[in-house]
Amino acid sequence: MIERRWKRWLHFYIPLGVFILVTLFPFYWMLITAIRPDEELYRSWRAVNNAPFWTLSPTLDHVRDLLAKTTFPRWLWNTFFIALVSTLISLVCGLFAGYALARLRFPGAGLLGTGIFVTYLVPQTLLFIPLADIIRNFHLGNTPWALILTYPTFLIPFCTWLLMGYFKTIPKELEECARIDGATRFGAMARIIFPIAVPGILSAGIFAFTLSWNEFIYALVFLSSPERKTVPVGVVSELIRGDIYFWGQLMAGALLGSVPVALVYSFFVEYYVTGLTGSVKG
Amino acid sequence: MKSSAAGGATGVEVALPHPSPTRAGRLTRVLDSERALAFMLLGPAVILLGVFIAYPFVMGIWLALSSTSVGNVGEYVGLRNFVKAWNDSIFQTAFRNTFVYTFWATIFKLALGMWLALLLNRHFRLKRIVRASMLLPFIIPTVLSTFAWRWMFDPTFSVLNWTLYQMGLIVTKLPFLSDGTYAMWCAIAINTWRGMPFFAITLLAGLQTISPELHEAAALDGANAWRRFRHVTWPLLKPVTLVVVVFSVIQTFSDFQLIYVLTGGGPANSTHLLATYAYQLGVASGLLGEGAAISLFMFPVLLLVVWLQLRYLRRMEGA
Numbered sequence: 001m002i003e004r005r006w007k008r009w010l011h012f013y014i015p016l017g018v019f020i021l022v023t024l025f026p027f028y029w030m031l032i033t034a035i036r037p038d039e040e041l042y043r044s045w046r047a048v049n050n051a052p053f054w055t056l057s058p059t060l061d062h063v064r065d066l067l068a069k070t071t072f073p074r075w076l077w078n079t080f081f082i083a084l085v086s087t088l089i090s091l092v093c094g095l096f097a098g099y100a101l102a103r104l105r106f107p108g109a110g111l112l113g114t115g116i117f118v119t120y121l122v123p124q125t126l127l128f129i130p131l132a133d134i135i136r137n138f139h140l141g142n143t144p145w146a147l148i149l150t151y152p153t154f155l156i157p158f159c160t161w162l163l164m165g166y167f168k169t170i171p172k173e174l175e176e177c178a179r180i181d182g183a184t185r186f187g188a189m190a191r192i193i194f195p196i197a198v199p200g201i202l203s204a205g206i207f208a209f210t211l212s213w214n215e216f217i218y219a220l221v222f223l224s225s226p227e228r229k230t231v232p233v234g235v236v237s238e239l240i241r242g243d244i245y246f247w248g249q250l251m252a253g254a255l256l257g258s259v260p261v262a263l264v265y266s267f268f269v270e271y272y273v274t275g276l277t278g279s280v281k282g
Numbered sequence: 283m284k285s286s287a288a289g290g291a292t293g294v295e296v297a298l299p300h301p302s303p304t305r306a307g308r309l310t311r312v313l314d315s316e317r318a319l320a321f322m323l324l325g326p327a328v329i330l331l332g333v334f335i336a337y338p339f340v341m342g343i344w345l346a347l348s349s350t351s352v353g354n355v356g357e358y359v360g361l362r363n364f365v366k367a368w369n370d371s372i373f374q375t376a377f378r379n380t381f382v383y384t385f386w387a388t389i390f391k392l393a394l395g396m397w398l399a400l401l402l403n404r405h406f407r408l409k410r411i412v413r414a415s416m417l418l419p420f421i422i423p424t425v426l427s428t429f430a431w432r433w434m435f436d437p438t439f440s441v442l443n444w445t446l447y448q449m450g451l452i453v454t455k456l457p458f459l460s461d462g463t464y465a466m467w468c469a470i471a472i473n474t475w476r477g478m479p480f481f482a483i484t485l486l487a488g489l490q491t492i493s494p495e496l497h498e499a500a501a502l503d504g505a506n507a508w509r510r511f512r513h514v515t516w517p518l519l520k521p522v523t524l525v526v527v528v529f530s531v532i533q534t535f536s537d538f539q540l541i542y543v544l545t546g547g548g549p550a551n552s553t554h555l556l557a558t559y560a561y562q563l564g565v566a567s568g569l570l571g572e573g574a575a576i577s578l579f580m581f582p583v584l585l586l587v588v589w590l591q592l593r594y595l596r597r598m599e600g601a
Binding site for chain 1: 334335397556570577
């Protein structure tokens with residue numbers, strides 16, 4: 001089938017170009033706002049020689065203010081630490097549970113599998129009010145542990161689901177051989193099956209990490225001191241003073257808060273996409 | 283899903299009927315019993331999910347039936363919180379908004395995501411990098427990207443207004459976030475922008491499993507592009523689509539952060555969703571009981587969606 005050139009433009013290049021433009025423009029806008037001096041930012045939109053799409057005098061003032069005058073570096077560290085630890089906890093739980101559901105026979109297996117799948121679909125906004133009360137009663141309020149222990153509630157079901165699917169693709173004969181050679185069931189699982197599942201573990205881990213980095217409502221409700229906050233909550237609650245939006249600083253914060261997760265993503269695109277598509281297919 | 287449990291290794295038990303007595307420590311025996319091992323392996327996950335999902339859920343129902351507020355234990359009040367919410371005009375707006383928001387955002391995400399998936403499924407230069415960059419809105423924390431949108435919709439300095447004005451399409455500024463109806467559609471647009479890549483990439487993965495030979499055969503039979511999509515691609519893509527739509531409906535219906543950052547429910551409480559209104563009452567005003575009741579209004583819809591999903595999974599297994 002030979003397509004005529006204009007037809008290919010009309011049906012392919014132009015729509016794809018519009019998709020790319022709309023998808024990426026907000027990120028370009030973050031960048032350009034973050035490096036633009038205030039007097040350019042707040043110029044009337046009808047002013048003459050207003051050039052909103054680029055800047056004539058780029059500056060790093062906003063970034064410098066953000067890093068020096070706010071607790072932003074602290075928020076970055078908090079977010080990273082919380083995301084990493086909750087991802088690790090969820091991976092361990094997910095590995096074990098996924099293996100048990102994929103390989104072991106025990107009463108109530110079907111029910112438990114369904115139960116874990118259903119918790120996967122429970123949104124955080126359904127539970128945040130009672131959960132805030134529980135966190136207070138456990139004396140976990142305003143500590144990183146409030147998030148490290150609650151993030152696994154939406155990460156474990158996903159990790160279990162993904163890894164269970166992965167384990168099912170590994171032939172059972174491998175374990176049986178190891179067992180004949182004298183390995184315990186647990187040993188066969190930990191030394192034979194888990195190493196083979198590394199790509200699956202990586203997919204689940206990358207996806208879980210980005211999910212915890214993005215989480216907002218639990219972090220908003222459970223943390224209160226400025227230096228304990230995560231990036232999304234810190235940017236929302238600490239960079240707006242009164243009713244005044246310091247857009248340069250806000251966009252610098254949005255940009256810097258996005259870079260770590262974008263970097264992780266760009267190194268592991270394939271794994272992320274496997275995690276993403278696996279998250280809905282199981 | 284249920285078949286997963288049937289994957290037990292009967293062959294293993296035959297190979298090793300009894301743990302050999304020489305290394306039969308107690309631990310070894312326990313670890314070799316399938317039931318005990320399953321119990322231990324599922325323990326951590328079940329405990330965490332029990333403490334932080336099942337328990338809060340039960341507690342949420344109790345709160346919703348009580349007059350609890352911050353610093354006040356409260357007492358059982360029956361359905362009073364639910365009735366009060368139902369007669370509250372802000373709640374009614376939030377309730378309606380949640381359905382409108384979910385409905386339109388899902389339609390747009392599905393239509394545009396499908397279109398984008400079909401485009402990305404073709405061969406072109408820089409394909410890998412384009413595909414990878416299209417997922418960015420989904421990766422970047424929603425709160426942060428919504429701030430960028432809020433700045434683009436700024437009442438005084440909106441770049442979108444500037445562009446439309448320069449193109450001669452408008453003569454006065456559009457009230458993007460200062461008018462309730464405009465603000466709701468802006469929120470739907472941003473939600474679409476953020477969620478469309480998820481649809482596109484998942485549907486693309488589905489498209490890639492469809493053999494090109496089917497399309498060639500249909501083309502030889504004289505089917506045009508639309509008919510090929512309608513009769514070849516769509517039937518094969520339907521299962522994936524259904525699952526993606528379910529996930530998206532749940533996420534959109536329970537959305538909080540986008541509205542919280544974009545409008546905070548304003549102007550004049552006209553853009554609240556159930557989740558943001560629950561937050562305003564339950565956390566900002568400290569009325570835990572009333573807030574929990576409003577959250578629970580989401581439950582029947584979520585239950586229905588999950589039930590449909592489970593029924594569908596069962597049918598797939600049966601087939």
